[in-house]
Amino acid sequence: GLAFKLGVVPFHMWVPDVYQGAPTAVTLLIGGAPKLAAFAITVRLLVEGMLGLAVDWQQMLIVLAVASLAIGNLAAIAQTNLKRMLAYSTISQMGFMLLGMTAGVVSGNTLSAGNAYSSAMFYVVTYVLTTLGTFGLIMFLSRAGFESEEITDLAGLGKRAPWLAGIMTLFMFSLAGLPPMVGFYAKLAILQALVTTNLVGYIVLAVVAVLLSLIGAFYYLRVVKVMYFDEPADASRPVQSTGVSALLAINGAAVLVFGLLPGGLMAVCRDAILRALAT
Template sequence: MLDTLSLYVAAPEILLLVMSCAIALIDLGVQTRLRNLTYGLTVATLVGVTWLCVEFALEGQTIYAFGGMVVSDPLGNWLKAFAAVAVLVTLVYGRPYAADRDMLRGGELFTLSLFSLLGMFVMISGSNFLVIYLGLELLTLSSYALVALRRDNANATEAAMKYFVLGAMASGFLLYGLSMLYGATGSLDLDQVFQAIASGRIRHEVLVFGLVFIVAGLAFKLGAVPFHMWVPDVYQGAPTAVTLLIGSAPELAAFAIAIRLLVEGMMPLAIDWQQMLIVLAVGSLLVGNLAAIAQTNLKRMLAYSTIAQMGFVILGLATGFVNGSTANAQYAYSASMFYVVTYVLTTLATFGVILLLAREGFESEEISDLSGLNQRSPLYAGIMAVCMFSLAGVPPLVGFYAKLTVLQALVASGQAFHIGLAVVAVMLSLIGAFYYLRVVKVMYFDAPLTATTVSAPADVRAVLTLNGALVLILGILPGGLMALCADAVLRTLAG
């Protein structure tokens, strides 16, 4: 029988599941083009879930429930709150786009988005291999369906097939790695796995063999090289609203399971998995930045940009354990958390502008489609420019501070190798600045392709303006969010 504490800890997930099922049933009677009732219920659900997660996070407690299979801690609750907000903003931006492309014939966009968020919540809360994998599969299966939502579009169908095949392979990698760890340690619970590894009684070769497959599965979810092949194709082929859904909130969940599995479950093997992560990080920075230069398709360029940005996140994860000490862990992991949260914030605003332009009857996917945007709409050109400068790491925007915190964590380790990595990351970021600045040049200095002004519904305009403003404000005043990330990581490590 379930105890009251377990139900209390799972309250956000229970609310999300109940409302997802209810909205799916209620939507059967909705006939309006914009699915107003379905949309309103979805927004209310996401607001309620976010409020619950923030309440739990502010309590600052670490609680284990369901026999230790689920954990509620500040790190997980903040990431769940940010993920819920990211999905909410995505649906605000994406609803007009989806309606124009007949993607709202049913309420699948809303219900599948809620189920994918439920999968993220389960992943983030998991303290057991099976729970984490269950959440991962719920997220990925919902994502496959969302990518193929435009059933009459060949590009979307092709992207969904590629995503499905490669995603199934990556899930197999992760499951095989987890099964190896289970066979070696005799437990599925992260805490018991940690203790078994730390005891030193298990053959190191067996542990590392399983670890390789786990890191490969995580690398796929993060979109890191050499498991990045799906990212450009899915970003380009999927409907833009779905591209934003896949490229924002799931990154938070992928970061969470990296922390759960590698840090909370396998910290005694840190010297092994950190070496793997460093290779993934440098490869992602190199391939992402160089390949993005050659792109003319805006969504494909942003896909390679994502790969490069994830390289920075992985760098932070790879520097927490130095010379047998975890003294640098809080700085390194909080820097990575800050980076992934601010990256998602910037991505939301970037794709918000792209979705806005795509409503004019064509897919605003080419960089040239932004030509002369400043003359047509200075506000949206300004928001896009702020996002591009932030992704490039130009001060005083939040992207600069995010990069700086990761570089500081590298330097703070005191290792010559890590300092060298910081130098390499800076050099590759300078290369990456080229393709971001090219977008700004096209918007401000090229002649517009059309004289029509850009219009947006009031809710989209308000949220997009706030989104762009936060990219600037959090760059000037990053202390609050950085302190939040540091406190969440510290409490989780202590718990």
């Protein structure tokens, strides 16, 4: 059930259709709060309730994580619908998060549990922050008379609405894991949790995650390329709202600031996880 809520493979079949077919406002809600809630329940169930059985459920999570990373990233490349592409990217992002959950208990030792699980929490929080901004921007464009269903609909946005294109670029860079965005440090935290186990299997997992993330960078950067280098079929400008633009700007700034100064948010996540482990 938790895997279904997170949208990881093989419980992912609903995600692309729902993301594409639902109104963008609904997609925004589905892509945000439920992911945080599902992660919180996962921590309560697996970490607090079944930490002694971690060797068993970590193996299951490894399979789900690798499958989600592979299928999510590979399927996203072929998508032309923007929301459907983001749906498959969500599957891969949740797979990356699960990798952090697999590194908490190593050979029966729980010393790295706090670091691994807090890295996973940091990843989920930063993902939700970026996703809310991304779908919020898509919703704003659609309500401002700017069609944004297909990736090609964003063609020329850099000229027609440079402010919005700049904010979308921040979100895409963060989802792709490019520095100095917060998404980069979220991925780095997961990779560090895997590598610090000093086990060959986990180091191989880290290498696989990096390689599959490079595939993900392609389709995120494709959105940026379309916005700045493709010529639009319609040169009209979206009607902008000062209030909404300000909110999107704050969201984009948060993605950048937490990337430049990730320590505070990471400390909050680590404190929450240590409190959970202490109960």
